[in-house]
Structure formats: structure tokens, C-alpha cells
Amino acid sequence: MRLELRGITKRFPGVIANDAVDLVIEPGEVHGLLGENGAGKSTLMNILYGLYAADEGEILIDGQPVELREPDDAIAAGIGMVHQHFMLVPVFTVAENIVLGVEHTRRFGKLDRRRASREVGELAERSGLPVDPDALVEDLPVGIQQRVEILKALYRNAQTLILDEPTAVLTPQEADDLFEAIRAFTGEGRSVVFISHKLGEHRAIADRVSVLRRGRIVGTADPRETSEQELANLMVGRPVSLVVDKPPGSPADPAIEVRGLTVENAAGTVVVDEVSFDVRRGEILAIAGVEGNGQSPLVRALTGLQPIASGEVLIAGEPVAGRSRKQILRGGVGQVPEDRGRDGLVGEFSVAQNLILGRWDDEPFTKRQTLQFDVIGAHARQLVEAYDIRTPSVDTPAASLSGGNQQKVVVAREFDLPIDALVASQPTRGVDVGSIEYIHERIVEKRDEGTAVLIISSELDEVLALADRVAVMFHGRLVGPFEMPVAKEAIGSMMAGTDPELAMARGGER
Amino acid sequence: MSAVATTTSAAAKTRRSRRFGAFSLLLVAVMGGAFTTTARGDTATFVLNDARGQLFDLPALVLPVVPTVIVLTIAVAAIAARQLTTGFGDRAVVMVGVASGLFVLAFLTWAAAGDALSVIGLLRGTVRASTPIAFGALCGVLCERAGVINIAIEGQFLAAAFAAAVFASMAGSPWVGLLGGIGAGALVAWMLAGLSIKFKADQIVVGVVLIVFATGVTSFLTTQILSGNPQLNTPSRFPTLEIPLLAEIPIVGPILFRQTILGFGMFVAVAWLHYALFETKWGLRLRSVGEHPKAADTVGIRVLATRYRAVLLGGVVAGIGGSWWTLDAVGQFSREMTGGRGFIALAAMLVGRYSPVGAFGAALLFGFADALATSLQLLGVPIPSTLLLTAPFVVTIIVVAGLVGRLRPPAANGQPYVKG
Numbered sequence: 011m012r013l014e015l016r017g018i019t020k021r022f023p024g025v026i027a028n029d030a031v032d033l034v035i036e037p038g039e040v041h042g043l044l045g046e047n048g049a050g051k052s053t054l055m056n057i058l059y060g061l062y063a064a065d066e067g068e069i070l071i072d073g074q075p076v077e078l079r080e081p082d083d084a085i086a087a088g089i090g091m092v093h094q095h096f097m098l099v100p101v102f103t104v105a106e107n108i109v110l111g112v113e114h115t116r117r118f119g120k121l122d123r124r125r126a127s128r129e130v131g132e133l134a135e136r137s138g139l140p141v142d143p144d145a146l147v148e149d150l151p152v153g154i155q156q157r158v159e160i161l162k163a164l165y166r167n168a169q170t171l172i173l174d175e176p177t178a179v180l181t182p183q184e185a186d187d188l189f190e191a192i193r194a195f196t197g198e199g200r201s202v203v204f205i206s207h208k209l210g211e212h213r214a215i216a217d218r219v220s221v222l223r224r225g226r227i228v229g230t231a232d233p234r235e236t237s238e239q240e241l242a243n244l245m246v247g248r249p250v251s252l253v254v255d256k257p258p259g260s261p262a263d264p265a266i267e268v269r270g271l272t273v274e275n276a277a278g279t280v281v282v283d284e285v286s287f288d289v290r291r292g293e294i295l296a297i298a299g300v301e302g303n304g305q306s307p308l309v310r311a312l313t314g315l316q317p318i319a320s321g322e323v324l325i326a327g328e329p330v331a332g333r334s335r336k337q338i339l340r341g342g343v344g345q346v347p348e349d350r351g352r353d354g355l356v357g358e359f360s361v362a363q364n365l366i367l368g369r370w371d372d373e374p375f376t377k378r379q380t381l382q383f384d385v386i387g388a389h390a391r392q393l394v395e396a397y398d399i400r401t402p403s404v405d406t407p408a409a410s411l412s413g414g415n416q417q418k419v420v421v422a423r424e425f426d427l428p429i430d431a432l433v434a435s436q437p438t439r440g441v442d443v444g445s446i447e448y449i450h451e452r453i454v455e456k457r458d459e460g461t462a463v464l465i466i467s468s469e470l471d472e473v474l475a476l477a478d479r480v481a482v483m484f485h486g487r488l489v490g491p492f493e494m495p496v497a498k499e500a501i502g503s504m505m506a507g508t509d510p511e512l513a514m515a516r517g518g519e520r
Numbered sequence: 521m522s523a524v525a526t527t528t529s530a531a532a533k534t535r536r537s538r539r540f541g542a543f544s545l546l547l548v549a550v551m552g553g554a555f556t557t558t559a560r561g562d563t564a565t566f567v568l569n570d571a572r573g574q575l576f577d578l579p580a581l582v583l584p585v586v587p588t589v590i591v592l593t594i595a596v597a598a599i600a601a602r603q604l605t606t607g608f609g610d611r612a613v614v615m616v617g618v619a620s621g622l623f624v625l626a627f628l629t630w631a632a633a634g635d636a637l638s639v640i641g642l643l644r645g646t647v648r649a650s651t652p653i654a655f656g657a658l659c660g661v662l663c664e665r666a667g668v669i670n671i672a673i674e675g676q677f678l679a680a681a682f683a684a685a686v687f688a689s690m691a692g693s694p695w696v697g698l699l700g701g702i703g704a705g706a707l708v709a710w711m712l713a714g715l716s717i718k719f720k721a722d723q724i725v726v727g728v729v730l731i732v733f734a735t736g737v738t739s740f741l742t743t744q745i746l747s748g749n750p751q752l753n754t755p756s757r758f759p760t761l762e763i764p765l766l767a768e769i770p771i772v773g774p775i776l777f778r779q780t781i782l783g784f785g786m787f788v789a790v791a792w793l794h795y796a797l798f799e800t801k802w803g804l805r806l807r808s809v810g811e812h813p814k815a816a817d818t819v820g821i822r823v824l825a826t827r828y829r830a831v832l833l834g835g836v837v838a839g840i841g842g843s844w845w846t847l848d849a850v851g852q853f854s855r856e857m858t859g860g861r862g863f864i865a866l867a868a869m870l871v872g873r874y875s876p877v878g879a880f881g882a883a884l885l886f887g888f889a890d891a892l893a894t895s896l897q898l899l900g901v902p903i904p905s906t907l908l909l910t911a912p913f914v915v916t917i918i919v920v921a922g923l924v925g926r927l928r929p930p931a932a933n934g935q936p937y938v939k940g
């Protein structure tokens with residue numbers, strides 16, 4: 011099936027998400043779609059899947075114009091989509107999820123569960139995506155849930171499969187399995203649209219890459235003959251540096267000391283299990299791991315947001331337990347939370363107000379219980395300048411900034427004061443490549459000032475770029491830390507739970 | 521990790537087991553202390569025959585009060601001991617039920633001391649009182665499984681009871697009245713659906729508004745129109761039907777096979793909806809819309825239409841339940857006659873964990889509390905009748921607080937669906 015998009019334009023209030031996009035997906039190809047967050051990739055695919063209506067333009071299948079008003083139409087036309095957030099009902103079985111909407115029935119509308127289970131089992135076998143049809147989806151790991159999503163599209167006989175950021179939730183090994191399944195799928199003349207902002211993945215799997223920037227296609231390239239640098243430049247629209255310029259650090263005494271830290275969640279389940287490590291002043295310790303392996307509770311315990319079940323945390327020699335949040339933060343801890351919209355910023359507050367969050371009652375921002383707006387404004391203008399925050403004014407609500415600039419607001423606030431320790435979770439999530447470069451440079455700068463830096467990231471490339479030492483979290487336990495360099499493959503295996511010695515040995519072989 | 525998780529949940533189980541044990545001990549104290557000392561006679565008579573006759577008569581059960589209560593007390597004490605020590609594991613909740621059941625038997629023995637209690641009357645009363653509660657709970661199950669919270673069941677009941685009375689009076693037929701009741705229930709459901717699905721209003725607020733609205737309108741129309749035109753408020757009621765032969769079986773016959781059409785309808789509705797929800801294509805789609813509407817949308821299921829239909833069908837079911845008051849129980853509409861049974865239906869839905877059969881079981885429990893209050897009044901038990909009438913609500917509070925535990929409602933329950 012040859013799929014062609016012609017002049018697709020989609021406007022949302024205030025923005026043009028897609029601007030006259032032309033795109034052709036040839037049969038049998040893996041077509042990569044590369045672009046920063048907010049470049050319009052997902053909007054374009056939602057139009058193709060019938061979830062949004064395009065304002066202008068047309069879609070052609072094998073040269074014939076088609077109207078895709080509902081997902082039903084797209085499914086009937088042979089288009090399948092695996093969404094970034096899975097569209098699966100957790101309390102249904104695999105087979106129920108797959109047949110939902112196209113169920114076979116017996117008398118009185120009774121579901122033919124046996125037939126569904128048999129068909130799904132056969133399909134899974136045939137496509138090389140083995141899964142138990144009668145398992146409940148909520149009991150399956152995310153990697154398998156993604157298989158279910160793919161099978162759902164295959165069951166509907168999809169000829170073109172759209173994969174929206176499919177590797178975001180996978181370990182590197184699971185991603186390799188996915189790539190194999192994609193190759194098998196396209197080997198039969200069917201095509202895949204592969205959406206990702208990770209340059210390396212496009213080079214690994216895509217036959218052609220189209221780069222989307224600010225809603226427009228700015229180029230189509232053969233990823234095998236184009237370097238990651240060229241792709242990145244195309245994506246951002248200017249030359250960017252992919253390698254963090256990082257001289258070796260000079261670690262001193264530890265500023266963060268964690269000893270046998272155990273944290274339980276509200277249900278009383280252990281989510282951080284006897285974790286111990288040090289972070290020394292002047293070094294960056296990066297903790298890698300697939301999300302949900304205890305990184306978030308670890309960070310919350312370090313910054314005093316979540317009680318500690320046992321063990322202790324010392325920051326600059328002082329125990330965290332028993333101190334208030336304010337004492338911890340004023341005591342020299344900078345933090346970049348993983349979800350800036352929830353924990354890092356107050357969206358409807360102005361940039362200037364967000365830049366003094368946590369310091370609002372300090373002189374000179376407050377005198378005699380009154381906020382000093384002129385001082386706050388001047389402080390904000392200085393930081394906006396120093397940290398290259400792109401905002402119309404310091405009085406603009408933070409929520410209306412782009413993700414990268416919101417993150418720069420957080421970084422500016424936390425990095426502005428001298429701090430002993432910096433705890434940064436997913437510091438560049440949802441941030442454009444240009445801002446990533448900038449934030450990484452600032453983190454290294456902070457290290458060289460003598461701050462102990464702890465980075466928690468699920469992006470392996472980020473970990474490799476920043477870390478002086480690296481550790482991996484898996485099922486609440488910490489593996490490591492290890493001195494860099496550590497092979498990427500070794501970290502990847504440890505993220506999937508492989509024994510570290512075995513992982514290091516295997517990583518070394520490659 | 522999994523080993524750790526098991527130990528913590530075991531700790532939670534131990535705590536729960538202790539709580540249940542303490543409850544059982546309380547029952548033992550009441551049984552051993554109060555029932556043995558304050559009985560009004562030496563023997564209690566349980567009549568097992570229905571006054572209308574059956575194939576053969578059973579002899580009445582005559583029990584010595586104090587020994588019976590003591591035996592039951594010892595049994596509950598044994599359960600309490602086990603609960604406080606090793607616990608019952610997975611059967612913990614069942615054993616609380618058993619202990620409570622033994623307590624109720626002891627209570628009945630005490631209440632019937634020196635008198636005769638009609639067991640058939642009590643159980644027939646249970647089924648009758650649980651009829652509207654079961655219909656209301658089914659309405660709740662339908663709405664909430666599709667993702668729409670419906671707390672307006674009480675309002676649907678009132679509107680349906682009123683409309684059923686007026687329509688049945690005007691047409692002289694309870695069947696027309698039933699149609700009127702169904703229409704009224706569906707009308708309230710339509711308002712709920714429109715406001716919460718289309719206009720995405722807060723479903724709790726809409727529910728409260730609809731209850732107040734239905735209460736106000738029916739009260740107003742009753743004082744303004746019905747009180748001046750009594751011919752509009754004399755509905756003919758559904759007769760009691762007997763299934764030949766089956767109705768003659770002792771004990772079971774009069775309880776299950778001598779019913780009005782609404783009583784039989786309740787059994788059919790429970791069985792049919794349970795099958796439809798969990799075994800059919802229709803049910804799978806309805807539940808998918810309540811669990812993950814976006815997933816349903818992406819496979820081509822029309823989320824809003826599915827929710828609309830579920831809420832309207834719920835309105836039909838609640839309308840049948842509301843008609844019970846004027847076409848079955850009383851035969852005349854009076855202001856606020858549903859007396860909070862819509863809220864008890866809501867509780868039955870929760871206790872039944874959003875399943876039709878479970879909700880029916882819970883409805884029977886609440887119906888039993890209702891029927892017991894009536895039986896006790898007939899026996900002349902020295903408890904004020906106003907206090908007895910609160911029994912269904914007291915039972916509701918105890919059951920909901922003690923047994924429901926952590927519920928898992930449909931994941932998208934109460935969340936309006938916005939496309940895209």
C-alpha cells in the first residue's frame with residue numbers, strides 16, 4: 011500500500027501544528043519521522059489515523075483520495091497505530107483487547123472468546139510476537155503490552171503501521187526485539203511509520219527519514235548515509251553539539267551520602283531497597299534505568315518529600331531525616347524535578363514569580379512581609395539573560411513557554427545560588443535538542459564549581475554523555491556505581507536486570 | 521520485590537483479621553450478655569408454612585431460647601478465637617459473614633422467645649423489600665460500568681413512582697403505569713446523560729441536583745394536583761402470580777415462585793444483565809468505555825453514544841424499580857415515599873463490586889434488614905419502632921464501612937470523555 015499525504019495543514023488556536031505537509035510512505039519501507047517535541051509529528055499521525063480532521067490537504071492510498079474521519083475509516087483503509095500511551099484496557103485479557111471493536115459473536119451476541127483466543131494465539135505465533143492470549147493486560151510488563159498493541163493493529167490487517175515513540179518505554183534489548191519485528195513486518199511488503207526523537211534509532215531501523223520542524227517537512231534523508239550530526243542540525247535548524255564538552259572532573263569529599271536507604275510506597279511495598287552510594291563534590295553520578303524501577307521515590311526521599319523507612323541520607327554531612335523541606339532546600343540542595351509541570355513550576359504564575367519559588371520570603375524579594383516586585387522583576391530579567399530563556403517578557407505565564415524554556419526557568423532558579431548538591435531527574439525530558447545542549451553544559455559547569463551532581467535519567471545517551479560514574483536501578487535496587495567508561499550495551503543489559511558482572515563481560519565483547 | 525510485597529500484604533491481612541476478631545467478640549458479648557438474660561419466654565417458635573398452603577405442611581420449629589443462644593454464642597466465640605490467632609486467610613470475609621449470620625439467628629431466637637415468628641413471612645418480605653433496591657443497583661452498575669457516576673437513583677425512583685401512579689390511575693392498568701414509570705426514569709437519566717456526557721458537568725453535582733429536582737417536582741405536583749384529584753392517585757396494582765407446582769414447594773415455593781411481575785422481573789433482569797455485561801459483545805464494549813474510553817475510541821467504538829445508551833437503559837431499569845412503590849407495594853403515591861432506598865441501592869452496587877449478581881446479593885441483605893424491622897414490630901419486641909426502621913441504614917453503614925474494603929471502580933468512572 012502506498013500512502014501519500016498532500017498539503018496537510020492543521021491549525022490549533024494560536025499555532026499551526028502542520029503546515030502544508032507532503033509525505034509519501036512507500037510499500038515495504040520503514041519511514042522515520044524525526045522532530046523535536048511540538049514539531050507536529052503526533053498531530054500529523056493523529057490526522058492520518060482519523061483522530062483529528064485536517065484543515066487542508068488530502069490523503070491518498072494507492073493514488074486514490076480517501077476521507078479518514080474516524081479511526082474506523084483509517085482501520086478499514088489498512089492503517090494501524092501504536093500510540094505512545096497504550097490504548098489497552100488493563101482489566102481485559104490480551105485477546106479481549108485485541109478483538110475489541112471487531113468481535114466475533116455466537117448466538118445472543120455472546121462473545122466467542124475461544125475463537126478470539128485461538129486467532130490471537132495464531133497471529134502472535136505467525137508474527138513473531140509471542141504472548142499469552144488469556145493473560146490480563148495489567149499483569150504484563152510494558153514490553154509485552156506493546157506487543158499486544160502491535161498485534162491489535164495486525165489483527166485488523168494493517169498494511170501501514172504507525173509507531174509513536176515506541177522505544178520510550180523499552181530497555182535497549184526490548185527495543186532490538188521490536189526492531190526485528192518491524193523488519194519482519196515490512197519484509198512482507200507492508201510499511202511502518204516510525205516516530206522518534208532519538209537519532210540513533212532512525213539510523214538503526216529507518217529506510218528513509220523525514221524531518222519535521224515547526225510543522226513543516228524540512229528534509230528527507232537516507233539515514234544510512236546521513237550522520238547523526240547532520241540529522242540533528244536539520245531537526246533543530248542550526249548546528250548543534252551532540253557531544254558534551256566535558257573535561258575530567260576533580261572529585262573531592264562526598265556531599266551526598268546514602269546508606270542502606272529503604273523507601274516504601276503508600277501500600278507498604280518496598281520500592282527502594284537498601285540503596286547505598288556517595289556523590290562527591292565535583293563529580294556527576296548518573297543513575298540509569300527504565301522508568302518505574304524506584305528512581306522517583308529515591309529522589310523524593312533524597313529531597314525530603316517522602317519518608318524514609320530505614321537507612322539514612324546525609325547532605326553536606328547533615329541527615330535529611332527530621333528536617334523540613336525548606337531546611338533541606340535552603341541547606342544547599344538544588345533540584346530539577348522529573349515532572350516540571352507538576353513539581354517544578356506553577357504554570358499560571360509569571361516567569362519572574364517562578365524564578366523566586368522557594369525563596370519568596372528571603373530578602374531582598376520580600377521586605378516587611380511584602381513582595382518587592384521591582385527587585386523580583388530585575389532578578390528575573392538578569393536570569394532570563396544569563397540562562398537564555400526565550401520568553402516574551404518576565405511577566406509571561408510559565409505555562410505558555412515551550413518545554414525547553416520552561417526547563418531553563420527551573421534550571422536558572424536552582425543553579426543561581428551556590429549549592430552543595432544537585433539532584434536532577436530527567437533534566438532534558440521534553441526539551442528540544444538545542445536546549446538539551448545548553449542544559450548539559452550548565453550541569454557540567456555546576457560540577458566544576460564543586461557541586462555534587464546526581465542525574466537520574468532513562469535516556470541512555472544522556473547518562474553516557476554526562477556521567478563520571480554510572481549506576482543502574484532495577485526493581486528498587488541499585489547496581490553500581492561503576493567508573494566510566496562503561497559500554498552502552500552493558501548498561502542496557504543491567505537495565506533489563508542482567509547480573510552486572512555478566513553484563514560487563516558481554517558489553518566488553520561487543 | 522514480590523517477596524517483600526507478600527509480607528506487607530500479609531501484615532495487612534493480620535490487621536484485618538484482628539479487626540474482624542474484635543467485631544466477632546462484640547457479637548459474642550451481646551449474645552452471651554443480653555440475649556440470654558432478657559428473653560421474654562423459654563421457647564421460640566419458627567413457623568415454616570405459608571398461610572396460603574403448600575404441597576405438604578412442615579412442623580413448626582420450636583427451640584429452647586437460652587440453650588440455642590448459648591450454642592450459637594460458643595460457635596461465634598470459636599470463630600473470634602481463630603480470627604484473633606491464625607486468621608482465616610482468604611476466607612476471612614466469608615467467616616465474618618458466617619459470624620454475623622449466627623448472630624442474626626441468635627437475635628431471631630431471642631426476639632421470637634415466647635412467641636411465633638413466620639420465617640416465610642420474613643424471607644418473602646426480604647425479597648419484596650430488595651426488589652427496588654436491586655433494580656436501582658442494576659441501574660448504578662450499568663451507568664458506572666460505562667463511566668458515568670449516577671447518584672441520582674433516588675430521583676429516578678421518585679419520578680418513576682409518581683409517573684407510574686398517575687399513568688396507572690388514568691389508564692386503569694398497571695402496565696400503562698409501568699410504561700409511565702419507565703419513561704420517567706429514562707427522562708431523569710436523559711437529563712443526567714445530557715448534562716454529564718454532552719456538557720461534561722460534574723457528575724456528582726448533577727446527581728444531587730437531579731435528586732433535589734425530582735423531589736421538588738413530585739412534592740409540588742402531589743400537593744397541587746394529586747391531593748385535589750384523588751382519582752389520579754388510585755393506581756391498580758400488579759397481582760401476585762404463582763408459578764403452578766413450583767409455588768407449592770414448601771419454603772422455597774412461596775419465597776421464590778409467588779411474586780408480582782416486578783419480583784419475577786428482578787430475577788430476570790439480574791441474570792440477563794450479568795450475562796450481557798460479562799459475556800456479550802455489547803458488555804465488552806460498554807465496559808471498555810468505562811475503563812479506557814480513548815482505547816475504545818481508537819478501535820472505532822463510539823464512546824459518547826455508548827455512554828448515552830448505558831445511562832438511558834439504566835434509567836429504564838431504575839424506572840421499573842421506582843414503579844414498584846406505587847404499582848406493587850403501596851398503590852398510592854405520597855411525597856418522598858422512596859425513603860432513601862435509592863441511596864441504599866447505590867450502596868448495594870458498591871458492596872456488590874459493580875457486578876449485577878453481587879449487587880443483587882447486597883440488595884437481599886439490605887432487604888432482609890428492612891423485612892426484619894417489620895417482623896420485629898409484629899412480634900412486639902421491646903425496641904422502639906422508630907429505631908427499628910433505621911435498621912436498613914445501620915446495616916448499610918456497617919457493611920459498607922466494614923466489608924467493602926478497597927474497591928476498584930471502572931478506571932474512567934466519572935470522567936467526561938473529550939476526543940483527541
